[in-house]
Amino acid sequence: MTRVLVVEDDPEIGRLLRRNLTELGHVVTVATEGGAGLALAVTDEPQVVLLDLGLPDIGGQRVLEMLRGVSSVPVIIITAQDDDVSVVRALDAGADDFLTKPFGTEQLAARMRAVLRRTEPGQRPTQEVRIGELLIEPAARTVLMADNPVDLSRKEYDLLWVLATRLGEVVTKRELLAEVWQLPFGGGDRTVDVHLSWLRRKLGETAAEPRYLQTVRGVGVRLVDPGTEH
Ligand code: CA
Numbered sequence: 001m002t003r004v005l006v007v008e009d010d011p012e013i014g015r016l017l018r019r020n021l022t023e024l025g026h027v028v029t030v031a032t033e034g035g036a037g038l039a040l041a042v043t044d045e046p047q048v049v050l051l052d053l054g055l056p057d058i059g060g061q062r063v064l065e066m067l068r069g070v071s072s073v074p075v076i077i078i079t080a081q082d083d084d085v086s087v088v089r090a091l092d093a094g095a096d097d098f099l100t101k102p103f104g105t106e107q108l109a110a111r112m113r114a115v116l117r118r119t120e121p122g123q124r125p126t127q128e129v130r131i132g133e134l135l136i137e138p139a140a141r142t143v144l145m146a147d148n149p150v151d152l153s154r155k156e157y158d159l160l161w162v163l164a165t166r167l168g169e170v171v172t173k174r175e176l177l178a179e180v181w182q183l184p185f186g187g188g189d190r191t192v193d194v195h196l197s198w199l200r201r202k203l204g205e206t207a208a209e210p211r212y213l214q215t216v217r218g219v220g221v222r223l224v225d226p227g228t229e230h
Pocket of ligand 1: 008010052054055
């Protein structure tokens with residue numbers, strides 16, 4: 001079962017996609033305008049977005065660009081415009097795949113499985129990780145600091161997890177963008193900085209007096225056990 005958001009203004013195609021995907025056991029939301037689709041992509045946290053390029057208000061290309069500023073959700077472009085230029089532009093802007101209308105449900109389902117395989121973190125780790133007073137429980141995605149729960153957003157948790165799996169190692173912002181935001185082409189140092197500062201605050205430290213999160217200027221950041229650092 002996958003939560004799917006369809007952004008498509010053609011009511012017939014929207015209905016067809018809703019029916020076929022629901023029959024496959026997915027939970028489907030349909031938006032008929034770009035603006036509404038963008039809002040739902042953020043609030044509903046779909047696992048896949050099917051995005052039409054030709055939309056009445058905000059074009060699909062623009063929706064995609066705005067969406068990529070805030071979300072790494074897999075996006076499959078569905079387009080009647082079979083010109084390479086718009087498809088290439090969409091892929092450059094962060095779309096994961098595309099389908100040219102008309103397409104069959106089997107083909108769509110296969111593309112959805114493929115993008116989910118590429119973007120889901122696979123087997124979820126279950127082994128808990130203890131670093132000083134910090135305890136990360138990946139099965140439940142919870143974090144404790146000195147036995148007190150730390151309330152992290154999804155991205156903050158992912159960020160911490162990537163750093164924890166590479167304990168003591170400097171991880172570059174580019175690597176973090178690729179691993180946490182699935183944005184391998186960079187373009188968002190600021191995104192990393194902002195989330196790092198939130199994470200830092202929630203772990204109870206400041207940039208001036210770091211304990212667990214050590215910034216290496218111009219390179220990246222590493223997670224350390226402050227008890228073993230000198
Ligand atoms: Ca359209």
